[in-house]
Structures are given as structure tokens and as C-alpha cells.
Amino acid sequence: MSLRALRTLHAIARHGSFARAGEVVGLTQSAVSLQVKALENEFGAPLFDRSKRLPELTPAGRIVLEKSAEVLALYDEIPAALGDERSLAGRLRLGAIQTSLSGVLPDALAALNRSHPRVRVHVSAGMSAELALQVAAGELDAAVVTEPVQPHPRGLVWTPLYQDRFWLVAPDGRRDRTPCGLLREHPFIRFDSKAWAGRVIDRELRRMRLEVREEMVLDSQEVILRMVEKGLGIAVIPMADDVRARLRLTCLPFGEPQLIRQVVLLERQDRRGGRLATTLAEAVTAAARASAADGSLTGKPDGGRSTTSGSH
Structure with missing residues (x-):
């Protein structure tokens, strides 16, 4: 029994096709098929129903998938077990x-x-x-x-x-303004809500009943800070204190009290x-x-x- 074949089996189950599994494990689709065939010969049972448009695990396939997860987990623990304390x-x-x-x-x-x-x-x-x-x-x-x-x-x-704490960041020289005033008056660079931090920011803006003038949606803190430095808008992002200390930007606490x-x-x-x-x-x-x-x-x-x- 090949451990690589078992990993391939798990990749097929996760990704739903032989082709996609091959991309993940670094094999051609034909090589994936050969590994599955070898497992089926070894266990004496078909592991996939190939009559469907996408391969579907048979009852035997589900058993092999479940039991082999334990085998792979134990194998992956061997290197650590060999190391001393x-x-x-x-x-x-x-x-x-x-x-x-x-x-x-x-x-x-x-x-x-x-x-x-x-x-x-x-x-x-x-x-x-x-x-x-x-x-x-x-x-x-x-x-x-x-x-x-x-x-x-x-x-x-x-x-x-x-x-990390959440900060409203704006071009330098705006320390005398309030977060609400800045958010109402300036273009807003939004932290993408696909990110969990972005969802937290969106939720707090709704709680504050603030309508912002959205100009950009970005998912990189570094890129957002660069846009703010160039005067293209203001943003809310989470930052570590040492990162904030190096910035030449206005940073105001965001949230009441400040979000963390x-x-x-x-x-x-x-x-x-x-x-x-x-x-x-x-x-x-x-x-x-x-x-x-x-x-x-x-x-x-x-x-x-x-x-x-x-x-x-």
C-alpha cells in the first residue's frame, strides 16, 4: 500500500475530481487513475463510482478514506517522535x-x-x-x-x-480631527470584507451608523498604507504598535472603545x-x-x- 496513493485518495475526495487532485499532489490525471486502481486492487473493491460526471466515493471508498486518515496522521507524527525533547x-x-x-x-x-x-x-x-x-x-x-x-x-x-489594535489612518497633519469627521469627509479605502478583519470593520461602521464614500477595496495592509500615504483616502486597519510607531501618518483609535x-x-x-x-x-x-x-x-x-x- 502506497502512502502517496492514500494522500491522492484524500485529495480526490476534497477537490472532487481526478484532474484537480492531480494538480494538488503534483501528478498527471492518468497517474492519479493508476494510483486509485492500485488501491482498488489492493483492497479488492471499487473506491469510486465512475458512472457519475464527477467521481463519487463508494461505501468501500468512504471506509478506506476514514481509516487511512488515521494512518496518515500517525505517519506524519513519526519525524517529531524521533526528535528528542x-x-x-x-x-x-x-x-x-x-x-x-x-x-x-x-x-x-x-x-x-x-x-x-x-x-x-x-x-x-x-x-x-x-x-x-x-x-x-x-x-x-x-x-x-x-x-x-x-x-x-x-x-x-x-x-x-x-x-493588534484597529486604527483609522489618514495623511499626516490631521490629528485635530475626529474619526467620524474624517470618515464622513474623505474617500474611504476599505479593508476587503472577505478578510475577517474587514468584516469586523464593516460591523463597527454599521454600529456607528456611518456612511463612507468608498473609493477602493484592498486586502493588503501594506498596499492600503501606501495609498493613504499618497493622499488617496483614509482607511481603517489593524496594526501592531511597532508598525504604527514607524508610520508618518495620523493614527486615531477606531471603535468605541477601540477595537482589538x-x-x-x-x-x-x-x-x-x-x-x-x-x-x-x-x-x-x-x-x-x-x-x-x-x-x-x-x-x-x-x-x-x-x-x-x-x-x-
């Missing part, structure tokens, strides 16, 4: 939002690499909602995202890492507690504390409130 080993497939990639995550990964050189972390970027789906589907082991807001996939758990988002490490409930993910979470938390200490040199943070809720 002081030196972990293994691979972690990690997703991350852009703000963490441009913030604390590189420092955390560098620290992890120094302490555990046999750990390999494969990183991919995305928005929180997209990464949550990939974690739920088993395509990622964990993801650094904002704390989930409804609706979100079932079967996920999360560990708090650090917090929790950044968390998201995992599937049935795989929670892996040593690699736990060690990474500790490294991110330590990097965030160091970053906050740097940012606090420019002033003491204001109070705020959490914008989401859920089981940790």
Missing part, C-alpha cells in the same frame, strides 16, 4: 496572514530554526477565511490567522498568540497539541512580546476591546 524534527505546513508575514512571524521562524534546525516549516500566505478552509481540509497543519468570526469551518480550535483583534494559531481539533505547532506558537508569542516592547518605547498603548469570541 530538546531538538524537534519534522515538517509543519503553515498558513499565515500577510500582516504576520510582514510582522512577527519571520522573527519567530528564525528563532525556531536556531533552536530546532531539523524542523522544516513550509509557509503559504492567504486571508484568514481561506486559510481556515485549508486547515479544516487537512491541506495545512496550522495557520496564523485572526480569531475566527462566524461563519467559520467546524472542528477548528485556536491558541491566542498576540493582539486576536491573532491565533488555528488547528484542527483532532490534531491539536502537536509539538511542532506548540513550539511554533511559543516562538510567535515571544517574538510578539519583543515587538511590543520595541513599540512601547514611543508611548503607552491605549485600552481596547476584543472583537471576536470563541473557544480557545
Whole structure:
């Protein structure tokens, strides 16, 4: 029995076709068909009903899918189990939002690499909602995202890492204006509501009964800040204190009281507690504390409130 064939089986079940599964696992469609045929010969039963337009799992296929998930999970834990308590080993497939990639995550990964050189972390970027789906589907082991807001996939758990506060950002020299006045009078650059942070911003704007003059919809904090710097509008974004300290922009607290988002490490409930993910979470938390200490040199943070809720 081939572990690669079992992974291919899971890819077909997730993506609904041999062709799409082949793209995900790096095989041609004919090679995917050969792997499925080999599994069917091994187990002596058809795994897919091929009479349908899209392949559909047979009862035998559903059994193999369920049982092989346990086999693959156990196999993936072997590298970490071989490492001793002081030196972990293994691979972690990690997703991350852009703000963490441009913030604390590189420092955390560098620290992890120094302490555990046999750990390999494969990183991919995305928005929180997209990464949550990939974690739920088993395509990622964990993801650094904002704390989930409804609706979100079932079967996920999360560990708090650090917090970002929400700020209204405007070109410099506007400190004497109120957030409500700026939002009413200037073009608004909206944080894409496909992102969980964007939904939180939209909800607060509705609560404040503010109608904004939308000019752009963007999903990158860096791009939004660049647009504001050029005087093309104002925006609301979540930022770490050290990032805000480096800006030459007017930054006013957003929300009453100021909104806060929790950044968390998201995992599937049935795989929670892996040593690699736990060690990474500790490294991110330590990097965030160091970053906050740097940012606090420019002033003491204001109070705020959490914008989401859920089981940790």
C-alpha cells in the first residue's frame, strides 16, 4: 500500500475530481487513475463510482478514506517522535496572514530554526477565511490567522498568540480631527470584507451608523498604507504598535472603545497539541512580546476591546 496513493485518495475526495487532485499532489490525471486502481486492487473493491460526471466515493471508498486518515496522521507524527525533547524534527505546513508575514512571524521562524534546525516549516500566505478552509481540509497543519468570526469551518480550535489594535489612518497633519469627521469627509479605502478583519470593520461602521464614500477595496495592509500615504483616502486597519510607531501618518483609535483583534494559531481539533505547532506558537508569542516592547518605547498603548469570541 502506497502512502502517496492514500494522500491522492484524500485529495480526490476534497477537490472532487481526478484532474484537480492531480494538480494538488503534483501528478498527471492518468497517474492519479493508476494510483486509485492500485488501491482498488489492493483492497479488492471499487473506491469510486465512475458512472457519475464527477467521481463519487463508494461505501468501500468512504471506509478506506476514514481509516487511512488515521494512518496518515500517525505517519506524519513519526519525524517529531524521533526528535528528542530538546531538538524537534519534522515538517509543519503553515498558513499565515500577510500582516504576520510582514510582522512577527519571520522573527519567530528564525528563532525556531536556531533552536530546532531539523524542523522544516513550509509557509503559504492567504486571508484568514481561506486559510481556515485549508486547515479544516487537512491541506495545512496550522495557520496564523485572526480569531475566527462566524461563519467559520467546524472542528477548528485556536491558541491566542498576540493582539493588534484597529486604527483609522489618514495623511499626516490631521490629528485635530475626529474619526467620524474624517470618515464622513474623505474617500474611504476599505479593508476587503472577505478578510475577517474587514468584516469586523464593516460591523463597527454599521454600529456607528456611518456612511463612507468608498473609493477602493484592498486586502493588503501594506498596499492600503501606501495609498493613504499618497493622499488617496483614509482607511481603517489593524496594526501592531511597532508598525504604527514607524508610520508618518495620523493614527486615531477606531471603535468605541477601540477595537482589538486576536491573532491565533488555528488547528484542527483532532490534531491539536502537536509539538511542532506548540513550539511554533511559543516562538510567535515571544517574538510578539519583543515587538511590543520595541513599540512601547514611543508611548503607552491605549485600552481596547476584543472583537471576536470563541473557544480557545
